[in-house]
Amino acid sequence: MGSRRAIELGAVILILLSFVGKIGGFIASIPDVMVAGLLCCMWAMIAALGLSNLRYSETGSSRNNIIIGLSLFLSLSVPAYFQQYGLIPSSNSSVPSYFQPYVVASHGPIHTSSRGVNYVLNTLFSFHMVIAFIVAFILDNTVPGSRQERGVYVWSEPEAAKREPAITKDYGLPFRIGRMFTWVKWVGL
Structure with missing residues (x-):
């Protein structure tokens, strides 16, 4: 789906349908397996669209390959390190994966004198997208490269x-x- 109009119309319809209780009950009754399949397709599309933004840059450049590789690798490994702190060994209850960053927030590896700073940093560093953005942003703006290599020549x-x-x-x-x-x-x- 490439049309923005369809997305806008779909968003308006979903907002209006959220006020109907029977629709919410129907959506809540969808099996977890189907929701997981839809999420796999959705996240694959989001990743592909994100990588398609690189079409103006030189994809054969070692600079760009290192930036993309490091941001993807660190976005998988750093949150895994932070999320291991969310596993409380004394507790027998398992926490759903979507609540994991919030459990990490209170038990994470960052400990400063401010509980608010601890909560924010532990939560942010346990999200994959945040780590990918931070690493890619820092590397893209610090590693030297030509305008052609970075893909910004198009907007010059x-x-x-x-x-x-x-x-x-x-x-x-x-x-x-x-x-x-x-x-x-x-x-x-």
Whole structure:
């Protein structure tokens, strides 16, 4: 599905259906196996769409390969380290995986004098996406590379960006709202 209109319409329909109790009961009755299958497809699509943002960069560059590899590796290993603190050996109750970051928040490896800072840092470092973002952001902005290698050459000239159909399709605002924001550098008409 590539149309933003379909996503917007689907979001409006889901918001309206959330007010109907029978619909909520039906959704709650969906078996966990089916929900897991849908989540696998959804997360695979999100990962593929995230990696498709790299289409303007040089994918054969060792700089880019190292940044992508390190961010993916650390996003899998660092949260695993933090989440091992969520396993409380004295407790016999198992915690569902989606609550794991919040259990880590109170028992995580970061201990400062402020409980609030401990809670925030332990929670953030137990999320895969946060680690991937932090590592990729830091490495992309500190490891030297040309504009061509980083893929930012496409956005260097507004006229060149407006001629690129993929940019106008990906970054255009819905329902011609872009006309109200012509002062923004990358919003096309």
